[in-house]
Every structure is written in C-alpha cells, then in structure tokens.
Amino acid sequence: MASHEHSESACSKCPLVLPLTPAQKRRTKMSITELLDLRSRGVFDAATLATQNLKLMRSLVLQDNKNFIKVWSKTSKSPVRYELGKLYFENFQSCYSCIDSQPQVLYKLSKPSSKSEKIEDALLCQSPLENTLPSPSDHKPCLLTLTANSWLCRLSTETGEVIQKVYLSPDYKFRYLAWDLPQERFYVKSVLNKPTPLARQAGISQNTLLHFAIFHIFPLQIVGIMEINKTVFGNGVTEVNLSEGILAVSHNKSVKLYSFENLINKYMTNTLTLGEQSPCNGGGIVGNYPCGIPVNIQIKESLPVLFELQYGGDGMVEFGGFPWHYIHTPPQKKYKGTHHICSLADDTLAINGIQEMEGYSIESDAIYFHTDLSGRVLHFGPSNINMLKIRHELNSGLPCEVAEDFSITACRNNNATSTVTVTSSGRTVKRRFHQLDDDPAQETFRMLEYEDELDLLAVVAVTDEGGEGRASIRLHDNKSGELLRTIPLEEPWDETYQHELYFDRETLVHIEQKNNHFCCHVYKLHPNGTLMLYKASSQPLFQFPRPLPVDSGVI
Known part of the structure; x- marks a missing residue:
C-alpha cells in the first residue's frame, strides 16, 4: 500500500481532477495505454483510480505474453507462512518482503x-x-x-x-x-x-x-x-x-x-x-x-x-448466504456424503438443498460459502467445481432454491477402459465404476484460491507426467467460471505431501512440505524475461491500495 507521503506528493503534482467525457464513459473497454494516459493526467478520482488500477493488473495477469516465472526458492525446517506480501520463516523469526522482483529480507529477530x-x-x-x-x-x-x-x-x-x-x-x-x-x-x-x-x-x-x-x-x-x-x-x-x-x-x-x-x-x-x-x-x-x-x-x-x-460427517458447519443459511451433514447414516443447505431462520431445507458430489474418490469433497460476499456456495471436488447460488423470492412463502451458477470440469479422458473383463477360467467380472475421480493419471483438482482484488479463481490442477505429478494454475473468471489462462508450475507436485498456494496479484507462492522440511517457491509476472512492474532500482512504478482480507465466516 502506498504511504500517505506518496499520496500527498502525487496530489500536489496533479491538483486538478478532470471528469470523464461522455464519449469516454460510453466506452466499456480501453487499452492499457489509454488508461495509463488518463491516469497520468488525473482523470480519475481516488475510488475510480483504485478500480482502474486493479483492472489494469487483471488485464496484465491474463495476457498470454506475460509469464509467471519462478524467481526464488527457500527451504526451512519449520512451517512457512505467507501474509499480505510477506513471508515468515523460522517460526516468525525471519521476515521477507515479496513486493520487489524477488523476496528481500526485512528483518531477522534474535533467536x-x-x-x-x-x-x-x-x-x-x-x-x-x-x-x-x-x-x-x-x-x-x-x-x-x-x-x-x-x-x-x-x-x-x-x-x-x-x-x-x-x-x-x-x-x-x-x-x-x-x-x-x-x-x-x-x-x-x-x-x-x-x-x-x-x-x-x-x-x-x-x-x-x-x-x-x-x-x-x-x-x-x-x-x-x-x-x-x-x-x-x-x-x-x-x-x-x-x-x-x-x-x-x-x-x-x-x-x-x-x-x-x-x-x-x-x-x-x-x-x-x-x-x-x-x-x-x-x-x-x-x-x-x-x-x-x-x-x-x-x-x-x-x-x-x-x-x-x-451434525455428522467431518463436523463442519458453515454459515452464510442471503438470506442466512447454514450447511451441514445430518448425523443419520443415510445422509453420509451429502451436504444439506438449510435456512437459519426456521431450519427449512432449501429446494435442491441436498448437494452430493457424484463419483468415487479417496478424499472427500468440500463445500463452503464463497468468500467474495456474494452469498454463493462453492462445492469443490476432484473433477468438478460447482458454484451454487441461493435464490429467494420476497413474500412468496416458499423456501429458497439452490441453483447452479456455473460448473468447472477437469479435462479427462472419457475413453475409459471396459468395465467388463473375462478371467482365464471364462468368468465375467464387471467393475462398479470406471476409475477414481482423483485418479492421479487424470487431471485432478487439488485446491482453490480466490484472488479478491482481481476477482479470479485460481484452481490447482494436477496431472501425471512421466510418473510424477505436474501442477498448473487454472485462472477462471469468478462471475462466469470461464477459463481465462493456465499457468504451469516448475516444481513437481507430490500428492503425498501437504501443499499451500497463495495468489496475490502478480505473485504466486507455493509452499510444500517434504518429509521433515518445507519448501517455498515464489513466482512473479514477467514479460519476456524482464520483471514487469519494477525498475532496476526495485522501486514500484505504481502501487495499488489493498483492501483488508475478509474471513469466510467458518465456525
């Protein structure tokens, strides 16, 4: 976030803020060059400037000729934590800033x-x-x-x-x-x-x-x-x-x-x-x-x-939505593997409120209210991600209805092997399902991260290449679910270890646990091998106001 001194000096240089012309207002899209020119002449007010800055950043992140390149890696014997542009190592004793072209030491505390x-x-x-x-x-x-x-x-x-x-x-x-x-x-x-x-x-x-x-x-x-x-x-x-x-x-x-x-x-x-x-x-x-x-x-x-x-299942209860709803799994055995979306006001089950991820997988699916404050519900599985919305008609007296907003599907080979095999003795054996939904040989969704400032969903998709897992970050539009870009990660993705992913504007941070140590990998957005947003002196060409993160409301 830019300092107050920086803001004051900027205002003193551009004391006159001009309104947009009617022709400019009618245009829904402008090139990056036009936006930068308008901003340099003080055409936008503070709120509009912040919005335009983030639109610029989103456009740059989604350009195919701008690559995310791994610029830094570090191992640690203790867990690594990332918070708002800072990396903490050695149990918070060391702090690195991720604002520059590669992480720089901010301070190291005495042991x-x-x-x-x-x-x-x-x-x-x-x-x-x-x-x-x-x-x-x-x-x-x-x-x-x-x-x-x-x-x-x-x-x-x-x-x-x-x-x-x-x-x-x-x-x-x-x-x-x-x-x-x-x-x-x-x-x-x-x-x-x-x-x-x-x-x-x-x-x-x-x-x-x-x-x-x-x-x-x-x-x-x-x-x-x-x-x-x-x-x-x-x-x-x-x-x-x-x-x-x-x-x-x-x-x-x-x-x-x-x-x-x-x-x-x-x-x-x-x-x-x-x-x-x-x-x-x-x-x-x-x-x-x-x-x-x-x-x-x-x-x-x-x-x-x-x-x-x-409740039953894993014991997780989620609260959210408009109007207020909660998600839980009832304790009865027949409801195992299902998620019920009910009204908090009267416990009424919503229409289509029982959600179940069809298929077979080793790991269970996850469901929670989306952190973008839209009131929508994210249902995450190994091969499908369903974005659900809660419909409510005022004064109708009817329960709310759960409907699909959009769905994201993994790229799978649908030419599955035959479900019927014949043994050497001539006995016919029929398999109950083609394959596991989280089969490592097929593209599998492993985690999802929401970048609130760019309004993008970052989905980690893992496939098997030559006997080892390879991960890519699929960037989807948060409103429509459209796939906008795919970013490959350089390091292999071992599914037997724990992983964390952070997507923060032009920065990707991947933290993985390997045996008794942790590895942290930092990716930065580069055009043609040159860092995009920084001069040689590592001073940012421009900065964006950063809103505070919003909790998901999980209890």
Whole structure:
C-alpha cells in the first residue's frame, strides 16, 4: 500500500481532477495505454483510480505474453507462512518482503534464549485509515505474536521492533490467536484441559476446560478474560471458537451458539485498562508481569442458546448466504456424503438443498460459502467445481432454491477402459465404476484460491507426467467460471505431501512440505524475461491500495 507521503506528493503534482467525457464513459473497454494516459493526467478520482488500477493488473495477469516465472526458492525446517506480501520463516523469526522482483529480507529477530520465549501463534494487523488513534505507532501495521510464556507482543512489520508487550497470565497456557471481528477484535485461547489417564483412573475431574482473553486491536485494549467450564457448558466439549460476536461451543456431534455481546453485558464484573491497577488483580497493574490480567467475565449459570445443531460427517458447519443459511451433514447414516443447505431462520431445507458430489474418490469433497460476499456456495471436488447460488423470492412463502451458477470440469479422458473383463477360467467380472475421480493419471483438482482484488479463481490442477505429478494454475473468471489462462508450475507436485498456494496479484507462492522440511517457491509476472512492474532500482512504478482480507465466516 502506498504511504500517505506518496499520496500527498502525487496530489500536489496533479491538483486538478478532470471528469470523464461522455464519449469516454460510453466506452466499456480501453487499452492499457489509454488508461495509463488518463491516469497520468488525473482523470480519475481516488475510488475510480483504485478500480482502474486493479483492472489494469487483471488485464496484465491474463495476457498470454506475460509469464509467471519462478524467481526464488527457500527451504526451512519449520512451517512457512505467507501474509499480505510477506513471508515468515523460522517460526516468525525471519521476515521477507515479496513486493520487489524477488523476496528481500526485512528483518531477522534474535533467536529466543529458551523454549518459553518461542512464538506460538501470530496475527497480521492492518490499522484503520478512517480513525484517529491515541499513538502514532497505533496507525502502523503490526504483527501480533503470542509466546509460550504468555507474552502478547506487537511487532513492527517493517523492522520487527517490539512496539508493545502485554503479560497475560502466569496460570493459563495460552496458545492460539484468532479474529473475532477481523482487524477489530481478536481473542487468545488457552489449550483445552483434558484429563490424564491417571486422573480418569482415579476419578478426578477438572471443571475448567479453557480460558479466553478478548482484546480490541486499535488501540490495543483488553475486553476481558473468561473461563469455559463444564458447569456452564456441559461435558464433552471438544472445541470452542469465537467469530463475528458468536461463541461456538462444539460437543461430540453437536454445536451450540451463544451471543458473546450478551455474555459480556451480563457477566462482566469489572472494566479493565492495560497499565492501570485493578482490584481484581490484588492491586497489581493489568497486563504487567507477574500478575497479568485477571478473570473479569464470570459465568455462573447456564446461558440461553441461540442455535443448536446435531451434525455428522467431518463436523463442519458453515454459515452464510442471503438470506442466512447454514450447511451441514445430518448425523443419520443415510445422509453420509451429502451436504444439506438449510435456512437459519426456521431450519427449512432449501429446494435442491441436498448437494452430493457424484463419483468415487479417496478424499472427500468440500463445500463452503464463497468468500467474495456474494452469498454463493462453492462445492469443490476432484473433477468438478460447482458454484451454487441461493435464490429467494420476497413474500412468496416458499423456501429458497439452490441453483447452479456455473460448473468447472477437469479435462479427462472419457475413453475409459471396459468395465467388463473375462478371467482365464471364462468368468465375467464387471467393475462398479470406471476409475477414481482423483485418479492421479487424470487431471485432478487439488485446491482453490480466490484472488479478491482481481476477482479470479485460481484452481490447482494436477496431472501425471512421466510418473510424477505436474501442477498448473487454472485462472477462471469468478462471475462466469470461464477459463481465462493456465499457468504451469516448475516444481513437481507430490500428492503425498501437504501443499499451500497463495495468489496475490502478480505473485504466486507455493509452499510444500517434504518429509521433515518445507519448501517455498515464489513466482512473479514477467514479460519476456524482464520483471514487469519494477525498475532496476526495485522501486514500484505504481502501487495499488489493498483492501483488508475478509474471513469466510467458518465456525
């Protein structure tokens, strides 16, 4: 994202913003040269400029004479993470920027002196531009890290310098960071207390399951710490998450949803402020060592349940759509392998709401609400990707209808071998199906990534060539499903290992796990072997405002 200084200097050079002429408005398409000329003369306003920039980028990415070339590779013994143009290695100790023609080191932190200082989890935070915050440092993007010894730290994304530190607790083992409201409110979760075999044998039962610490991020302020226990939430709790103000408590084959806002309003005993004394803390400073942050949300009775659902399959429940719907697999055995799309208002099954991916495969299909906020549903399988839409007629009294928007099909050899064979003894044997849908000898879809700024679907398709897997990235239009371009990857794709793919404008990042190490490959868009968007000094010719990522709404 361009800095404020860059924007101000640009505005001072082009103080006059001219409107588009009627002839220009009537034209639906312009060449890249025309768009660049109009932009240089200040014809577009800020919002239109951002839109035109992304249209330019999409057009360049889809040109056949612009190739994605692997410019950089690196191996690591620890997992590699990619976030908004940055690569993190060695458990967040090393950070590389992917903005230049190839990744460059931004900073390297000193190695922790003990295992207690190890970073357990991290979140990348982007400050809001529309708010005035108390401190200048609050406006800068930061990496929020959680260490094994319960320190919550804000690090500069450019230097790795510690901006702020908060001590959580000496008593609870916090391990996980996640967003409740993206870029607004997050939570820190402790490990789930499970009874040891000796405790079970002795009949000892622990009431406390885990603890939640909830924070506002800009500026960093504590909301409170709460305890999840068996007295309030019952036995058999397997997972607890917080998303969009909804507390989701999973049990064996069921999930219950609670209003977190109502919970705070009713059960918060004291308001806490970081850096100030609190009676809940024995007079200690909130967020300082050794006291940390006290529990100030104390639930002592059963809570009203907003929504409860029994589920089967892998236990995944998705919420989304317009109007609100949820996707689940009922627990009954006859529904195994199917996905039911139901109204959240009255649990009514939508017309054509039972979705099933026909065929045979080793890995199961996946279904979820599309992250483009269109309310559509993506049903992903090894040979087909179905984009579904939910139709709703106002005041009709009828359930919503699930209809196909478009479908993407893998390129397969339809000349399958005969299903009937004759043995040497003359016995006829008939096979039940031609082949597996994820047969490595045929083109198989392995994963899908959505690039929201370019409005493109990136589908990883893998085929077998000479006994090894070869992957290509198929770029499809998000609105129509039309195949626009195919990008081959240089490295082989071993399906026995885990893979991750990130598509970020002109950058492709492929992370693969091989035995006990990880490999990271970075591809950049080049025309004829020369990097497209950068001068020799590695300074960008132009930059685009980057919107914040949107969570998929999975609970």
